[in-house]
Amino acid sequence: MRGGMSGMGAWLWQRLTALYLGVYILVLLLALVLSGGPSAGAWQGWMTHPGALLASALFLGAWLMHAWIGLRDVVVDYVHPFGARVTVLVAVALFLLSCGIWGTFILIQAASSWA
Template structure:
């Protein structure tokens, strides 16, 4: 794949993830302003709903993809020493993967009753 097509794919991922993030935030704020969970158990029941869980996981995947594309583009454009760029990309990539695993663990454990 050419360099231009790679840039187009990154551009499309950035725009698609931004649209989902915006729509999800608007929906969630709207829903929660009228149906606020009044206790921890109510909040846990809300998050344990499969539709909410899937939408929330997609939200965080979109957030991590959006962050990765943005960080990657900034580092590629402004960090010129190759080894430093690879080191920073590895650092941020590892951090985003760790955040994704932590988010998935938190969301899946929210539905488990203790």
């Protein structure tokens, strides 16, 4: 495969992003529980910390990469007509791009609350 991610590279990135996503979710749940339980105030307090904001930005990037690799592999393996494959991959890419833009907008709003 030229210009793309090799099978082993994609496999490794899928595992690394899964590891980060899992650790982030565990830390987030632990932080919310230790702050007195899930509430809007606890969530706001956690998200206004610069370290948590950076971790959340990395989470967004890892989630987007993890989703792209996984969905791309499923489409390449199971959608055989070339035109349909390209159409589905473009739709997935546009959806993930819109999620990334939306997530970035949310993170910028959270960052502006502590700046």
